[in-house]
Amino acid sequence: MTVKRITPELFEKLVGLAALELTDEESAYLFDEMNHQLASVESLSQVPIPEDVQPSLHGAEPEGAGPRADRWVPFPRPERIIALAPESENGMIAVPDVKGAK
């Protein structure tokens, strides 16, 4: 069995997609660990799956009441939610300009 590897190029692409920035030391560590974990994941490819097996999202079938009605309910103290934001203006959450410098 040949173990698949995550390439340095793919790793860099994933870092960008994940909205992360890594130091060289972090990159080296995480790159190695991802490939180690992939060796474990790859072992699943050897597992024979009977035809009738369907993917299981939960193990046991959920017995919940199902989703609630799609109805808007106001939070009783919205100012507490806004207060959690790192930056707010006039009761609204503030962010830097989306595209570039203001």
Added chain:
Amino acid sequence: MKLASISAFEIAKKVRGGELKASQVTQEALAQIRKVDGIPGSLLPYQVSAEEERKVHAFIQVTEEMALAQAKKVDEAVANGEDPGMLAGVPISIKDIFCVEGTTTTAASRFLENFEAPYTATSVQKLIDAGGVILGKVNLDEFTFGSSTESSAYQPSTNNPWNTEHVPGGSSGGSAASVAAEETALSLGTDTGGSIRQPAAFCGVVGLKPTYGRISRLGLIAFSSSLDCPGPISRDVRDAALMLQAMAGQDPKDSTSSVRPVGNYLQALEQDVRGLRIGLSPDYEAVYYPDLETGEIHREPIQKEVHDAVLRAAEVLAKAGAEIVENVPMPNTRYGIPVYFVVSRIEAASNLHRFDGVKYGYRTKSEVRNLEELYRRTRAEGFGPEPKLRILMGMYLSAAGYSSDYYQHALKVRAMIRRDFDRVFDPIGEFSLDAMLTPTTAATAFKRKDVFGDSLLMQYSDQMTVASNHAGVPAVTIPAGLDDGGLPIGIQLIGNDFCEDMILRIGRAFEQKTQDDAWRKVRPQALGGEVQA
């Protein structure tokens, strides 16, 4: 009488009966924390003295004022002739992954250093409503990602009360340690791949992962939403049953919580085990892991003392009238960890997208040019290595080109793991079991720093526990002895869906039949016991 060491059941009984004040119990628990816990985990630099090395460090935050107010309320209820609840005056610690209004809820991450929960998790609220007294928030692996509590951003991380050179396990390490060190009678933990049971086994206490959906997940910061289960940690089985009783039940605010009626777990403990069928499986006698170069699978037998403890427990239960069924095949157990690498990483990556420095939590202090740079800088500074690893792995495994190879395939193997349990618990099937008896961990608690950093080896420490998470079935770990180094050994009982009453009943029977065992008299190092060389 030393209140710290008595059970939650006894505390509640005495408080309810007016023999004991909740405020007195709370003061004694706070004194025990001051005595054994040492400096709390924090983001600040610290110097480790020899004395601090021997402390437990379970707590990130002690909520003394809140605890005393709750205790006062319980005492007032008793004085007024009102029902103070089934957990009246019982000191409880909460894994710091649950939102509790009036506390910071950190998830042991720099990202949530200042996050003040705007509401209280349903499970915690039920404990408070039942008269429980919340002593504080305890340490864990960052966002629950780990099996030793060492990955917490809040250092020093928790030590094992039995030998402080060893880890308490994780991710609910602070929970298990706080109960073992008699700082609290109960703790609320979470179990995604074994995060209640592995630390409970390492710390010589009881830990229960209920059936998925038995306890509400509302207010629990999500790791892997199809696997996460809140559950009790206690010093004996009766206390675990009591705590489960207080928390179980449907929550209209969690659509995955079960509508099935809640049983009477305490009453179930009064039944013996005569006629029950308990299975032993050869598939729980070894850990299977891949060679990193060739991919070849190696088989490593579990620690002999752990294996012996399982066999001895089977003997004890057989003498009590249970029927032991040997050689029960659970052939897909060995795939539990690779499936977990796929499912939990993909779900974790999805759940961690919400941490962006905009709505709440950490935001970079550096100047940024645009929103994208804000995201990247914030996530780079706010997350530790383990969340970053999980995000990257989850994104890789769920990427468009790989999803069918990895995710869909893993979900099918997960279904096969579930089939193993369906087959052995089928009441008209070949085995017709009431429970499986297995080791909780392949080995006892490892030394600090021995495994930390090796994410593969760390994950494989959950080999014995993770299958029941995939299947959704309940499982409980119970102390069953000490190894030659004086470290606790845990055995695990796994039951069918919503059969918590059955595994607790069997566990209680084992506990009662072994109550005079010499190992039960040995005290943890943190409580004055001697460490074996």
